[in-house]
Amino acid sequence: MPATPPDPSEPSIPSDPDAVALAVEAAIERDDLPELRRLADAGSSDAEDALVESAAERGDTAELRRLADAGNSDAEDALVESAAERGDIAELRRLAALGNTDAADELLELEEEEE
Incomplete structure (x- = not known):
């Protein structure tokens, strides 16, 4: 069975930890919550930390619940x-x-x- 090719509309997650850190930093600076979620879902603890901090500051209970339910x-x-x-x-x-x-x-x- 052939592998499913990556979706070209979905940007890939960098494999280099330094590149991931830069992507997280850029997303934080832009307040790009969807990008932070994407990076967190891909395993970036820095992105997850930024999401928690942002959600707490905004009082976003739904986002905090989502993250807590995922084990944060x-x-x-x-x-x-x-x-x-x-x-x-x-x-x-x-x-x-x-x-x-x-x-x-x-x-x-x-x-x-x-x-």
């Missing part, structure tokens, strides 16, 4: 912090149910404050 612990930490600041008990419960002990602790604190 920094995104999960940012979700907990954001939910605690907003007093979002539903989000803290969701995270605690998934086993996040920080969310469980924040949830206890918020519930104690309500009493």
